[in-house]
Amino acid sequence: MSLRTRFAPSPTGPLHLGHAYSALLAHDTARAAGGTFLLRLDDLDQSRARPEWAALIESDLAWLGLTWNGPVLRQSDRLPRYRAALAALWDRGLLYPCHCSRRDIEAAASAPQEGAPLHGPDGVIYPDTCRPAQPPGGPLPEGVALRLDMTRAAAAAGLDVTPLCYQETGVADPPGPLGPDHFTRAIGDVALARRGLGASYHLAVVLDDADQSVTHVIRGADLASATPIHVLLQRLLGLPTPIYHHHRLIRDETGRRLAKRDDARAIAAYRAEGRTPADLRALVRLSPPHHLGPNTLGG
Numbered sequence: 001m002s003l004r005t006r007f008a009p010s011p012t013g014p015l016h017l018g019h020a021y022s023a024l025l026a027h028d029t030a031r032a033a034g035g036t037f038l039l040r041l042d043d044l045d046q047s048r049a050r051p052e053w054a055a056l057i058e059s060d061l062a063w064l065g066l067t068w069n070g071p072v073l074r075q076s077d078r079l080p081r082y083r084a085a086l087a088a089l090w091d092r093g094l095l096y097p098c099h100c101s102r103r104d105i106e107a108a109a110s111a112p113q114e115g116a117p118l119h120g121p122d123g124v125i126y127p128d129t130c131r132p133a134q135p136p137g138g139p140l141p142e143g144v145a146l147r148l149d150m151t152r153a154a155a156a157a158g159l160d161v162t163p164l165c166y167q168e169t170g171v172a173d174p175p176g177p178l179g180p181d182h183f184t185r186a187i188g189d190v191a192l193a194r195r196g197l198g199a200s201y202h203l204a205v206v207l208d209d210a211d212q213s214v215t216h217v218i219r220g221a222d223l224a225s226a227t228p229i230h231v232l233l234q235r236l237l238g239l240p241t242p243i244y245h246h247h248r249l250i251r252d253e254t255g256r257r258l259a260k261r262d263d264a265r266a267i268a269a270y271r272a273e274g275r276t277p278a279d280l281r282a283l284v285r286l287s288p289p290h291h292l293g294p295n296t297l298g299g
């Protein structure tokens with residue numbers, strides 16, 4: 001199958017240099033391989049997503065010289081798909097409702113007897129406050145957060161027999177085979193649905209990548225630690241696992257990762273200053289596409 005990749009920003013603010021790098025790398029990789037480049041909007045959090053940010057994203061990407069194949073996919077249009085997957089996991093006894101606020105989780109995880117709180121891909125590892133001894137049963141509840149019972153999920157995925165492996169072409173130390181301990185200790189019971197949002201990022205990204213037949217996920221190294229969650233969900237849901245490439249992050253002069261609030265590095269700010277797309281490629285140290293060699297994943 002030919003290479004299919006995507007860029008999936010959240011329309012919650014302006015794109016900055018880090019996004020430009022990610023989008024350009026994914027786009028150039030697809031084009032160099034004669035493949036497909038998709039644009040998807042991670043707009044599940046409707047309290048923060050704004051149509052004007054979505055419009056600016058498309059305009060910034062077009063200004064950078066990027067073209068994408070087919071219509072833009074919006075996660076907010078896919079809630080029934082996410083719900084069906086949640087129902088399937090619920091029916092297998094792998095989910096439970098969670099009523100903890102972020103503050104409850106931090107307080108429980110920092111109780112004196114717990115030692116220093118451990119952190120996983122989603123921040124403080126969930127201290128299992130709401131985890132039931134037995135799967136809850138009954139119909140899938142609505143409107144509440146739902147967590148994956150990692151002990152049951154690891155067993156259902158057969159991780160003790162067949163640890164989880166996937167291809168990672170970006171980071172220097174690709175993960176070895178991951179057994180149940182990695183998931184129960186270093187990740188914990190992650191949320192697959194958040195209160196008021198139909199699904200969490202982890203569930204949505206896995207279903208979207210599968211439904212869009214994405215063969216290569218090219219994204220920042222900040223998401224590398226979340227990837228085992230995605231590969232576990234693929235195994236649980238019988239979905240294919242793409243190749244992952246987590247690229248270096250673009251940092252400011254002090255070494256800090258760029259964030260949405262770094263307005264000075266917004267693509268729109270460079271555009272307003274009269275900079276060119278070639279200037280932005282130079283700033284992120286990415287050669288123009290016609291200079292790409294066969295190793296297009298070298299970023």
Ligand code: GLU
Binds near residue numbers: 007009010218
């Ligand atoms: N929406 C995510 C972000 O902006 C990217 C998700 C992904 O590429 O998997 O960080």
